[in-house]
Amino acid sequence: MSTAIDSLVRLRERFAKDGPGWLVAKRDEALAAFLEAGLPTRRLEAWKSTNLAPLAALEFARIAPTGVATIDAKLAASLPAGVRVRSLAEVLRTEPDRLAGRLGRLADPKKSALVALQTACLEDGVVVELDAGVCLAEPIRIRFHSSPDVYDRPSAAFPRLLVVAGEGSEATIFEDFDSAGAARRAAPGFTNHVAELLLASGARIELVQVQAEPAPRVHFTSVHAEVERGAHFASHVVTLGSGLLRSELDVRLLAAGAETVMNGFFLGQDAAHVDHFTTVDHAAAHCTSAQEYRGVLADRSKGVFRGRVIVRPGAQKTDARQSNPNLLLSDEAAIDTRPQLEIYADDVRASHGSTIGQLDADALFFLRARGIGESEARVLLTRAFAQTIVDAIRDPELRGEIGARVERALAGLESVSADRSGAGGAAPAPEKGGRR
């Protein structure tokens, strides 16, 4: 057992017995599953490209109470009837059995060691409930920021999100993982977030996540969504952090007409390691999934994308698309990508594509021919590459806000604007030495 595991197991005792019996049992069960599996190592196929050793070596001083999850107060006050946004602890206290059978239904501790760890250390979080037919125009903003005091010594945070969307309800939920400007004095830490979304028939839920925690914090997010007949789930993941990050998204399409859109943009800078792992499970016929993850890797960063599309037996007329274009901006940046199709039905349309390359030399030339400087042209094209993902966010205000953050992050990259005319488009001539 590693230092990290020891310290967490010790720290969780503070609240392990709190809450209703079913939750205590769930935590214990999850702990057992986690202790059996241990922290994932690179020997596991799913973790082949990501090394959690920096995490295993940490000795945690505390588990931050998820009071750091703040819900937009203004919004909370103005919520229409039929929408409840509350802290998980509050719901557990006032209606202990309300969430039994819902919390932890999708996130299975037996399938993922880190989900098991999250469940074992589950204390607080946010619960969003939407009654049937309720449409919320304003996005629900949830901010999980690791406040500066958290950064002094290694701390762990286990925020949780549960969304129960009734039939035909509609909402946008925005989760923001930020460092509150504490990047300069960051200490190692660990955020392990699990989100579960249950979409009843006809519900439309949009989940927007920005993950921008700085190194050396380790960030793990695991989102699980269950989409019923005619419901629509859209996920937008924007990753701008500089540390070690793993973001998992698992969507199950359960009945005809269920749809999902999975969009992601990840930017790797400094020595960041950004790992996105998506799974979409077409469990029924006539479902649609469209996935687009775009990566820009700069400096010494490493990107990993693994996307699984499963089409179960009988899931005829499935339409599944997946695409993962990546831009490598520096000599030391690297990307591992594994788009995967697993298809057990014959009448389906499934495709995936993945590309890795540089900015298009022709496009660069086009801009330069019109008097735009090399570095400016590079910034412009990189922004355009990212913008496709940002543009898919439905809420205009959120779209503008996130677009600006992406732009700021890109502008801060040296390797975007640096003159790299030697290494880009034209391939250099082969070495002459020793050749006839």
Next chain:
Amino acid sequence: MSSPEMTTPMPPTNAAPEKPKANAELERLASQDYKYGFVTDIEEDRIAPGLTEDVVRLISKKKNEPEWLLEYRLKAYRRFREMLAENPAGPEWANVHYPKIDYDGIVYYSAPKQKKKLESLDEIDPQLRETYGKLGISLLEQKRLHGIAVDAVFDSVSVATTFKAELEKKGIHFCSFSEAVAEHPELVRKYLGSVVPYSDNFFACLNAAVFSDGSFAYIPKGVRCPMELSTYFRINAAGTGQFERTLLIADEGAYVSYLEGCTAPQRDENQLHAAVVELVALDRAEIKYSTVQNWYPGNAEGVGGIYNFVTKRGACRGFRSKISWTQVETGSAITWKYPSCLLIGDESVGAFYSVAMTNHHQQADTGTKMIHIGKNTKSTIISKGISAGRGNQSYRGLVKIGPKATGARNYSQCDSLLMGDKCGAHTFPYLDVANPSATVEHEATTSKISDDQLFFCRQRGISEEDAISMIVNGFCKEVLRELPMEFAVEAQNLLSVSLEGSVG
């Protein structure tokens, strides 16, 4: 083969009444589709089943091997024992399922009995010659008619190599692996295990310990091999495994096209075939390696068939060297095979063209690895998978661009065709890129034969069977055209035989 009475098409009124007909057709064809299922009754020299150090020594002794080769085998044997202890079920990452193999229950050496060393081809056991006649590779006929040099491997031992003398005139060594050990030990010693080390993987390690024979070819500097070299592999004896090893070296500026074919008798047991193929291409050399694999796939219920667990790898060691793999995989109960290219030399080129077909209960996990190490290296991957019945197949391919592989280029395309709702087609590409000047593209699609395509053909008087065969051949065209002529015809026939009756 398509039957003549099918040429008048039934008017396609609606789909339902077609089903029973197609099922009947399927049953009819299931019994006839593996025509190589015979057993040749021939006296064999075999050792007791089991894998021990003594067995390894015995194989080595039977083949009069030098000490260094025995050492190599023993090293591999010890490593294999370690691997087996760590993981008694063998590697489990592939998307194939099979009962645990008892590695101590296999006969590791079986050879057609021969009393004395053969002086010429005419002295080969007539029964053996007949076997090859049935397979369509009558060694003597072949020699006269086709101008293809053939090395035939029966069970574990190479029985005949044609055209040897003529090739020697050009300085080309083409012979069985055992002969190569005796006649060209310096070449074998230099290159054996240099592309696939004995510890490479579970099955390669097993092979390194117990390999019995195989083919060897060396093409000297600047020589363009005047004919196609070919090896025909045949598993005959029951309860045996086949572990052959092929080593092909193309020296600077040489060119060779190599063909490999495989068949086995129809048996209820599963037989293990774990081969290793190593290719070495030096400066500006080119190797074209084509395989038509038609091991016995098991019957319609999935009983019997060959486990084809093969390690194939080529090293492009020189400037502008080129290796291309073309494979048509229609046989075997399970195929586990990833012909790979190590693109070490600058501007070297790797290619992989594959058609894999799974029907009934066949499983295939196949693909390639393109490891880009040199500058401006290029690779192309075209993989076509056809899945019918309860067949399951996966494309699993790695494209790795090293940090120094400036200007590397890869294009991969994986298409799957599904026939019926019980089969599966999966794609697992691994793209690892560590150089910003690399361009890597991967595309995959999955589809079925559309009703419109079928209707179009049937309207024009083409029977359903012929239409399917035509559409499938069209689907595979990009790969089939890479095959040498003789093989292309055989491959097309194999595809239509394996597919008939699979749509209904």
